[in-house]
Every structure is written in C-alpha cells, then in structure tokens.
Amino acid sequence: MINKIVGSFDEAVADMVDGATVMIGGFGGPAECPGYLIAAVARKEVKDLTIVGNTGGWGVNLLAILRERMAVILKIGEDWYDPGLLVGRGQVKKGILCFPAAPARVLTPFEQGVLQGQVELELLGQGTLCERMRAAKGGIAAFYTPVGVGTVVEEGKEVREFNGRKHLLEHAIKGDFSLIRAHKADRYGNLVYRGTARTFNPVMAGASTVTVAEVDEVVELGELDPECVVTPGVYVQRVVVRPKEPRPWDEAM
C-alpha cells in the first residue's frame, strides 16, 4: 500500500543532516510558504544548510512588524514562519536566491549574514532558478539561456553563442529536500494548490531526493480530479497536514 502521509513535521524532516541543500517553496507571502516544515528544520538544529528559493525570508522579528503593517491590506495568521527563521538561528551557510534583499529600508537576517560575511549568496533571476530546478527534476544536466549575460550572473559561467546571441551555461540544481506547500493531497502524494500560492512549489516538487508537502487537507484517493492534479504524487515522498489553529514554531509537532 502506498501511503505518503506522515504523522508529524518533525518526522517529515527527521533524516535531514548538516550541510543539506534544502529547496524552500513559496514566493514571499504567507499562503505559499511551508512554515511548519521550516519550523521543524529550526527545531532539528541542522547546520550549514544551503537554502534554495525566492527569498531568504524575513525572520521572526521582521515578520511580526510586517504582519502588523500589512494588516491594512491583508490579514495574516500568527503562524507565518519563513526561511528567515533558519537564517536568523545561524543554520544557513549559503543561499541560492532571487530576492535576498528586503524591498524596504530594513535588513533581513540573510542580508545581515551576507554583510557580516557569515552567509554566502548566489544571486539568480527567477527564470534561471526555476529552470535549474526543473532541469534537476527532469534529468537535464544543464542548459543555455541568454538571461544574465553581461551581468553579475555571468561570473564563472561558460558563454556560448546561439543564433548570434550570447548564452550562459546554467547547471541543474538538485536538492536533498524540497519543502513545499500545497492545498490538498491524497495518500499517493498528488497535489493541488490554491491561487498564486502555487508559484515555486510545484517547480521544486521532484527536484530533490526527498520532497515533503505541507498541506491544508488530505482527501481520499479519487477526490482529486485527475485532470486538475498539478503535481503528480510521483514527485512527492511525504505529506504532512497543517494544524487547524496556529501553533508556536518552537513546539514539537
């Protein structure tokens, strides 16, 4: 019998080790971020992680301020935990990211780490990041793209001309863990998402050795319309259900 549902967030990341490469889904908002899986990684206290994703997160302190400021346009739950939690606790040694800097006059934990020389940054645009993850998922070693030629992104990369235009060779990024967020799952690991909370999550599914999905709800096999499944369960190894009420990040669960 296939059953990918696991009983706790701690169990879902129990085999993560120091130095792991961890893809973290989401775009930067609360709905698409696998917050409870991030919290479990924080509790596990694994170190020297390489995180891969759009942002390096805000961290606990800035999120509290942001939640208050954003209240005029969007109500946000108390349980918005993001990659900044791991960065702030010194668990991250490198980030492969598109949006490490805050779009505001504050420094995120990741920016502080970079400026203090404790964290390394590989900066990429979102197209190249997505494609590098998708390549890993599809067994493609590398690909060429014109995006980034003549900018910081070109540094150290092979340049080759196609149709008269310079392209960069970009290699697949394979992770040890993809931590993603979805709306509904079945026990095969098939996933559907809600609105723009889809974003990077399906791209990371299958791009790592282990993909863990944090979901709002598990449904019976057959309840997800096969025409509408976004992520086939083939890409997903573990599924964990979010609690109905917000829980503190440092509580075992």
Next chain:
Amino acid sequence: MAGERLDEQTMAIRAAKEFQDGMIINLGVGIPTFCSNFVPPDREILFHSENGVVGFGPIIDNPDDADENLINAGAQPISSKPGMAIMDHAESLCIIRGGHVDITVLGVVQVSEKGDLANYTIPGKQIGSLGGGQDLAFCAKKVIALTTFTTKEGDAKVVKECTQPLTAPRCVDRIITDIAVMDVRPEGLVLREVAPGWTAEEVQGLTDAKIIVPPDVEEMTLL
C-alpha cells in the same frame, strides 16, 4: 525657468498610454504598479505577474476582501477576473522568457543612452534582488523604463554610462520620465516628448547622456 515635473501617478498615466488592446503587460514594483489603474477604457489588457497569474483584476485595498492566495509579485492582494489563469512559477517565467510579454514597465536606478538598465541594487546600501526583473529586462518584447529623470538629490538617472551594476545591458526601448519621453535607437537616445513647460535644452542640461533632438518633438499628453 523649466516647467513642473509630473508626479508619480501622472507618469504612470503616460506610461499606460503605451498599452494597446490585447497586450500582455508585466509591471515592475514601484511607480510601474500604478499603471494598472490607468488602462485606457477602450482596451482589454492582460496583466501578468511573475508569481504565476495572468489576466487578474484590480488591486484590492480592503483586507476584508483580500485573499492571501491571490497576490501579485509585489505581495499586494489582487482580485479574480473572468478569464484569469493561474500557473506555476516555471510556466510563468516561460511566458516571460519565451517573449510572450508585449510590454514590461520597470523601475530604474540608472538607465543609459544605450539602453543599459541598472535597477536591482545600490552597492553599499543593500545586497540586491533580481527577482523576475532580469528575465523581464532580457526577454520582454518592449522594455519601458519608468522613472524620475533625476534622484531626490538631483543626480541624473538617465546617464551616458551606468555606474551601478546592470540588471541587463542594451534592453530598454523607451524611457518615460517626469520631464521627457525618449527612445533608445541605434543612432542614440532620441527625444520624443517633453513635459509641458520644458525644452529640449533644459532636459539635456540635466544629463551627460547625449540626447538627439529631432524636429518633431511633441509636448507630452496623457490621452
């Protein structure tokens, strides 16, 4: 004495004039986001946001109506609209990288007379974020740089050579500012329009970029 400078909303109105019926448009953060409020009424435009949505409705400003599952790339809640499509981020970036975006309007740190765009970082002040902006700058069919002509301190943002790190070289097609509209052409930076009360000489006086002034420069209009 030069005329007044356009405010940010008016700059956005001028930029939105560029949007033609049926176009796919992606707006960068900052002043460009205001453009979505000023689409000419006779035109059907599909706005694309790189986090994975195309064809969405207006930005929602009441938290009671907002849904955290429907936001744009600036994390602003947006409204659903008939015909809207949701996609994952890789698909969304294929829309950009495959050249399916007709116009992108991007903010500016510096833009050069050759169309080089610097807009992702100011070294020493921040570490910088490329987001989806680099993909847009490289791959959109038309790149419009929307910016004040100078910084608050009076330094030119339209320059001969960018001194800040580039987001993309030779990518900008049109520069719309608070005092002038210019096109980046093979022959150089060509003045098309000046804001009311401004002359070509006054615009040229604010930058070391060489501005080519053809005989048919017009006064900027919003309709």
